[in-house]
Amino acid sequence: xxxxxxxxxxxxxxxxxxxxxxxxxxxxxxxxxxxxxxxxxxxxxxxxxxxxxxxxxxxxxxxxxxxxxxxxxxxxxxxxxxxxxxxxxxxxxxxxxxxxxxxxxxxxxx
Amino acid sequence: xxxxxxxxxxxxxxxxxxxxxxxxxxxxxxxxxxxxxxxxxxxxxxxxxxxxxxxxxxxxxxxxxxxxxxxxxxxxxxxxxxxxxxxxxxxxxxxxxxxxxxxxxxxxxxxxxxxxxxx
Numbered sequence: 259x260x261x262x263x264x265x266x267x268x269x270x271x272x273x274x275x276x277x278x279x280x281x282x283x284x285x286x287x288x289x290x291x292x293x294x295x296x297x298x299x300x301x302x303x304x305x306x307x308x309x310x311x312x313x314x315x316x317x318x319x320x321x322x323x324x325x326x327x328x329x330x331x332x333x334x335x336x337x338x339x340x341x342x343x344x345x346x347x348x349x350x351x352x353x354x355x356x357x358x359x360x361x362x363x364x365x366x367x368x
Numbered sequence: 369x370x371x372x373x374x375x376x377x378x379x380x381x382x383x384x385x386x387x388x389x390x391x392x393x394x395x396x397x398x399x400x401x402x403x404x405x406x407x408x409x410x411x412x413x414x415x416x417x418x419x420x421x422x423x424x425x426x427x428x429x430x431x432x433x434x435x436x437x438x439x440x441x442x443x444x445x446x447x448x449x450x451x452x453x454x455x456x457x458x459x460x461x462x463x464x465x466x467x468x469x470x471x472x473x474x475x476x477x478x479x480x481x482x483x484x485x486x487x
Contacts, residue, residue, distance in 0.1 A: 348413070
């Protein structure tokens with residue numbers, strides 16, 4: 259059971275906007291930055307969004323992050339077939355003195 | 369370019385010990401905190417441990433505390449993870465990760481090394 263809660267799947271059609279939620283608590287999301295990682299099939303995870311809503315260089319602006327209270331979300335606009343993979347949210351957890359992840363959301367392009 | 373190459377994985381019997389290594393290159397290794405994260409087959413990500421840039425501060429996930437030890441050799445740009453009393457639940461891909469002082473997140477991940485605990 260992951261500390262952060264994500265839906266297991268998020269299907270979409272090409273060009274559609276898909277949103278993935280991430281729910282936590284005051285000890286993690288509520289008081290710390292949220293990060294999103296993209297893991298394409300057979301590859302290592304890659305930083306997609308940092309500090310709630312910032313994109314590393316090279317990440318398309320189709321990807322955006324937001325945070326409100328103890329929840330966060332990742333939006334993918336203009337969904338493309340190469341976006342298929344698993345997406346994980348993460349945050350520091352003050353109570354656990356470490357980092358926690360969501361269980362991951364599988365994005366499928368129909 | 370930045371490279372993180374993990375090694376030391378393989379098949380190990382329950383109850384035994386194992387040490388993983390991560391060879392870093394393409395950046396000033398001694399300036400960055402480093403983490404280990406693992407992923408069981410078909411499962412999500414689990415944070416394990418962090419070590420400060422000079423090796424003085426170490427923190428562990430409560431689920432593995434006491435069985436894992438993180439260390440580093442900045443003169444050789446090497447990161448280590450020692451694990452003991454292995455069980456089948458330790459079967460996973462183990463990733464070493466650079467912690468970004470700017471992003472405050474896991475900036476770059478190695479390709480991982482697979483540890484399989486089986487009799």
